[in-house]
Amino acid sequence: MARAHRYTVEVTWTGNTGTGTSGYRDFSRDHEVRGDGKPVLPGSSDPAFRGDPGRYNPEELLVAALSQCHLLWFLHLAATAGVVVTGYTDRPEGTMTENADGAGEFTEVVLRPAVTVADPGMVDAVPGLHERAHQMCFIARSVNFPVHHQPSTSAADSAV
Incomplete structure (x- = not known):
């Protein structure tokens, strides 16, 4: 019998630099991925898409x-x-x-x-x-x- 497994995380955008998405260059792509009881995973977009190279994309x-x-x-x-x-x-x-x-x-x-x-x-x-x-x-x-x-x-x- 097949069993269903569910996976839940929370992804929160942390890149509002004060003006939200008022322009393509006016916000950071930074975000955080969280799972219950786990370390926060810092995320961003690929540097080719204005992301932070120090974070996972x-x-x-x-x-x-x-x-x-x-x-x-x-x-x-x-x-x-x-x-x-x-x-x-x-x-x-x-x-x-x-x-x-x-x-x-x-x-x-x-x-x-x-x-x-x-x-x-x-x-x-x-x-x-x-x-x-x-x-x-x-x-x-x-x-x-x-x-x-x-x-x-x-x-x-x-x-x-």
Whole structure:
């Protein structure tokens, strides 16, 4: 039976510099994302759209969500398959195309997980775990653009 999960946050604009949105350059894109009992996440728009480069933008957070979802599924699947993961780092990259009218959309995200396993005998199982993690990831299943993977695996200090 399917179960429904709900996710609630609060997003509050904090960029009123005194005159609201009286002009395109007259307000900050700064905002805060809050969740019950969690640290405040400072947000803004991409610097290309007059945002604060010191704050996370929605595009970065979408790429991060895809990476996190893959990571969490991968670790779960590795544990149940008896593959001992001792390290995992990803440097994902998303590509968004902006149209002439200012609208845009993501055209792809590439995940680049670098996984370290405890034993060289576990390396061959890793590609299948990445494939299954991609199939299971809630976020990847929900987007309308491709999510590609360029994984690397190492064991006992030797790259594979």
